[in-house]
Amino acid sequence: MEFQGRDIISIEDFSRQEINHILDVSRSMEPLASKGSDMLKGKILATLFFEPSTRTRLSFETAMLKLGGSNIGFAEAEIASVKKGENLADTVRTVENYADAIALRHSLEGAAKLAAEFSKVPIINGGTGAEEHPTQAFIDLYTMRKEKGKIDGLKVALIGDLRYGRTVHSLAYALALYNIELYLVSPESLRMRKDVMQTIKNKIPVTEDANLESIIPHIDVLYVTRIQKERFPDAAEYAKVKGAYKIDLKTLKNAKKDLIILHPLPRVDEIAPEVDYTPQARYFQQVWNGIVVRMALLSLVLGAVK
Amino acid sequence: MEFQGRDIISIEDFSRQEINHILDVSRSMEPLASKGSDMLKGKILATLFFEPSTRTRLSFETAMLKLGGSNIGFAEAEIASVKKGENLADTVRTVENYADAIALRHSLEGAAKLAAEFSKVPIINGGTGAEEHPTQAFIDLYTMRKEKGKIDGLKVALIGDLRYGRTVHSLAYALALYNIELYLVSPESLRMRKDVMQTIKNKIPVTEDANLESIIPHIDVLYVTRIQKERFPDAAEYAKVKGAYKIDLKTLKNAKKDLIILHPLPRVDEIAPEVDYTPQARYFQQVWNGIVVRMALLSLVLGAVK
Amino acid sequence: MEFQGRDIISIEDFSRQEINHILDVSRSMEPLASKGSDMLKGKILATLFFEPSTRTRLSFETAMLKLGGSNIGFAEAEIASVKKGENLADTVRTVENYADAIALRHSLEGAAKLAAEFSKVPIINGGTGAEEHPTQAFIDLYTMRKEKGKIDGLKVALIGDLRYGRTVHSLAYALALYNIELYLVSPESLRMRKDVMQTIKNKIPVTEDANLESIIPHIDVLYVTRIQKERFPDAAEYAKVKGAYKIDLKTLKNAKKDLIILHPLPRVDEIAPEVDYTPQARYFQQVWNGIVVRMALLSLVLGAVK
Numbered sequence: 001m002e003f004q005g006r007d008i009i010s011i012e013d014f015s016r017q018e019i020n021h022i023l024d025v026s027r028s029m030e031p032l033a034s035k036g037s038d039m040l041k042g043k044i045l046a047t048l049f050f051e052p053s054t055r056t057r058l059s060f061e062t063a064m065l066k067l068g069g070s071n072i073g074f075a076e077a078e079i080a081s082v083k084k085g086e087n088l089a090d091t092v093r094t095v096e097n098y099a100d101a102i103a104l105r106h107s108l109e110g111a112a113k114l115a116a117e118f119s120k121v122p123i124i125n126g127g128t129g130a131e132e133h134p135t136q137a138f139i140d141l142y143t144m145r146k147e148k149g150k151i152d153g154l155k156v157a158l159i160g161d162l163r164y165g166r167t168v169h170s171l172a173y174a175l176a177l178y179n180i181e182l183y184l185v186s187p188e189s190l191r192m193r194k195d196v197m198q199t200i201k202n203k204i205p206v207t208e209d210a211n212l213e214s215i216i217p218h219i220d221v222l223y224v225t226r227i228q229k230e231r232f233p234d235a236a237e238y239a240k241v242k243g244a245y246k247i248d249l250k251t252l253k254n255a256k257k258d259l260i261i262l263h264p265l266p267r268v269d270e271i272a273p274e275v276d277y278t279p280q281a282r283y284f285q286q287v288w289n290g291i292v293v294r295m296a297l298l299s300l301v302l303g304a305v306k
Numbered sequence: 307m308e309f310q311g312r313d314i315i316s317i318e319d320f321s322r323q324e325i326n327h328i329l330d331v332s333r334s335m336e337p338l339a340s341k342g343s344d345m346l347k348g349k350i351l352a353t354l355f356f357e358p359s360t361r362t363r364l365s366f367e368t369a370m371l372k373l374g375g376s377n378i379g380f381a382e383a384e385i386a387s388v389k390k391g392e393n394l395a396d397t398v399r400t401v402e403n404y405a406d407a408i409a410l411r412h413s414l415e416g417a418a419k420l421a422a423e424f425s426k427v428p429i430i431n432g433g434t435g436a437e438e439h440p441t442q443a444f445i446d447l448y449t450m451r452k453e454k455g456k457i458d459g460l461k462v463a464l465i466g467d468l469r470y471g472r473t474v475h476s477l478a479y480a481l482a483l484y485n486i487e488l489y490l491v492s493p494e495s496l497r498m499r500k501d502v503m504q505t506i507k508n509k510i511p512v513t514e515d516a517n518l519e520s521i522i523p524h525i526d527v528l529y530v531t532r533i534q535k536e537r538f539p540d541a542a543e544y545a546k547v548k549g550a551y552k553i554d555l556k557t558l559k560n561a562k563k564d565l566i567i568l569h570p571l572p573r574v575d576e577i578a579p580e581v582d583y584t585p586q587a588r589y590f591q592q593v594w595n596g597i598v599v600r601m602a603l604l605s606l607v608l609g610a611v612k
Numbered sequence: 613m614e615f616q617g618r619d620i621i622s623i624e625d626f627s628r629q630e631i632n633h634i635l636d637v638s639r640s641m642e643p644l645a646s647k648g649s650d651m652l653k654g655k656i657l658a659t660l661f662f663e664p665s666t667r668t669r670l671s672f673e674t675a676m677l678k679l680g681g682s683n684i685g686f687a688e689a690e691i692a693s694v695k696k697g698e699n700l701a702d703t704v705r706t707v708e709n710y711a712d713a714i715a716l717r718h719s720l721e722g723a724a725k726l727a728a729e730f731s732k733v734p735i736i737n738g739g740t741g742a743e744e745h746p747t748q749a750f751i752d753l754y755t756m757r758k759e760k761g762k763i764d765g766l767k768v769a770l771i772g773d774l775r776y777g778r779t780v781h782s783l784a785y786a787l788a789l790y791n792i793e794l795y796l797v798s799p800e801s802l803r804m805r806k807d808v809m810q811t812i813k814n815k816i817p818v819t820e821d822a823n824l825e826s827i828i829p830h831i832d833v834l835y836v837t838r839i840q841k842e843r844f845p846d847a848a849e850y851a852k853v854k855g856a857y858k859i860d861l862k863t864l865k866n867a868k869k870d871l872i873i874l875h876p877l878p879r880v881d882e883i884a885p886e887v888d889y890t891p892q893a894r895y896f897q898q899v900w901n902g903i904v905v906r907m908a909l910l911s912l913v914l915g916a917v918k
Contacts, residue, residue, distance in 0.1 A: 035348070036347075036348035041648075042647070042648035042678075044674060044677055044678075046670070054380060054392075054397065054401075055400055058352070058378050058379070058401065058404050059404065061378045061404075062350060062378060062403075062404040062405075065350055065376045065378070066348075066350075070677045071378075072670050072673045072674055072677070072683075073670070074666065074687060075380060086666075086877070086878035086879070086880070089885075090877065090878060090879060091666065093896045093899075094666070094667055094877060094896070094899050095666075095670065097896070097899040097900040097902075097903065098670050098671065098673075098674040098899075098903065099674075265392070265396065265400060266392035266396060267392070267396060268392070273395075284399045284400070284403070287399075287400050287403040287404075288403040290403075291403065341654070342653075342654035360686065360698075360703065360706070360707075361706055364658070364684050364685070364707065364710050365710065367684045368656060368684060368710040368711075371656055371682045371684070372654075372656075377684075381686060571698070571702065571706060572698035572702060573698070573702060574698070579701075590705045590706070590709070593705075593706045593709040593710075594709040596709075597709065597710065
């Protein structure tokens, strides 16, 4: 199990043993996230965000700062040389001279993989296309294990946009490595992508088209995602669907006391604000977990921890 | 008088005694601003600028760096999750995980107050709506005291856009805590807001619609603000008004030798460039003072000084 | 030869002896670029980029970080006070309070010179108008000397857009201080600017309208620049010209084994990707050299090295 110099492109590149190691290292980062560290002093992370993102970019930058490192980069394609027609391979072969690792967000699927082919320094996929967002999956797993003690044995429901939401694809792949039961709840038009289904349904029991009301008393983890308005050609259709997948206090009436509700954020209105104050809400704690997991990933690929 | 963990939302939240303490701490920051400090090593400031600003954002970031801290953030709403529909409360509950304090600029009045209600970490208002810009007011007061020895006893004229200029509102509230005489000079349509007038005119002598020519021989501080073209429906009206409030050498002919001219900047043409070279000009010195005052505020709310 | 406090505006301000000293200091920065340094601890560079640029901005920021310093700034004019109508002189007189040096990119020729007239801190020209890009010229010279042992005696060809490409103007001025032979290869409409020609042709042998095919067996350095589509009123004219100046394996068939190919990047398609893997390609190594040269310039003007 070697992490130094490794790219973080797809959750599928990691074994269960490797994921568990990442979660262990993440836990060891908790005190350093609070009191700081000089573990990566002198190291530079380049955050190349061709698509905007507050959360992921600031989370990576915070992780780097808390390890004593520094950041360079850009927050949108508009301010980059891309405007002059530079291709991604050239951008990467330029930036690898500046930085010890590169965190990349891009609208095109496969962008992180392409970047990794050209880069001498580790590429960390910060979300590409509608396909993958592996660091978010590590964060989701870390949150489940931190909150529930272990991942094996959990009953997990994924709800919302399972087709275009990149976080749920990475998460589904990862969960399939554990001994869990998976429930998928989504409108017909936003059902889980076929290629993901093929991979996971041979490994774990998956119930598609689950009805939230009937499963809510049994599940341990409710993972909610944003339904993106722009995916619906018809506004009326969107309005109908949207309402059906809104989590509020009524939804939670029959839920387990120790259910945890996760969301990769940003949220629009798929979770009512009243839910924020329930003991089940964990989506803001996930943000903190994002720092420790990214600290773990950065220190692993940069060789600061084994 | 406790500052650790405190939000800096409105100048009205501060007593005269507290403001004086902030000015004292600011003075003690002068040597650190020159030679640097590690007082906030390991601390992170998030600068969330939903409205663009060179000066305020760079000033906060410089203050943080000179205290040994680091910065994360964004410089415009376009590159933030706001595009995806996230509300300010969620943004704050996310970023409080990354940062030890948040400096916020926003186009909406009340945004800083709302942020403070949701945030575990101190919120510093970096300018919200047309209402308040409290850190600029501390800078203005600090500059007056540094240049004139004390604030009590001064005759201060505010000139320009007193209705929409957020800096003059905060400054007027603060000046009303001192024993000063205030003169307000503005076009009819840009007169000081009624709510501000109500508060201050019971505390200090205020002369509204002062004529600059007749008061210029008597005043100690001339505080000039930009008249924003976009406030005028009629271009001819703007042209007429603009000329009447332009400070040049002729304006200063009868001024006191030790008058000081302040301006929160950016300036357009309300102060002629020839004035820059007079002994009265202090608006670029104000920029330096902005660093030391923000160093004081950051180290106070983060508990590094009492 | 005094560098502390000096502006880097135009390559023409530097003697051959001074340039050689900068190249010597650059070489001494190579180990520090790898292992880091605290030479500029506590110092702040402001990168004021009124025009976007990935490479130059990130290169300056990386140089500063590797010397232990910090960065503030903006990556495009849109997010600056410029929107509010502030002039460059005021921006500079503001930012000089925050930073120990300012790296400036601007669309207007003369912007760096103007900035230097107003600034107390050193201004480093990071590319202004179509005129000058002096730090890139130092990088080009450094790369030639590093790769070929010396600059004197080299046969250098500049190819592409010699009229609007700001890097070739600075480079031509610098090369004219050395004992070299210069070949200029460009379409008629993009020939080297007359004022540059006047200066250089009295100092070194210059062959204009050189035919690449006939000179390629003799030259030591092939410096390629991007031909900007937007310079051509007629798309057909562009297409014709573009093809004539594309470097591919066929172009290199008769080249010297130890020819080096440089390009200031970004490239569009004037160098075929197949060339990247030839032993002659040096344009990505130039990016690394950009860091060490900018480390040298920053430590010189900030007085950290003599």
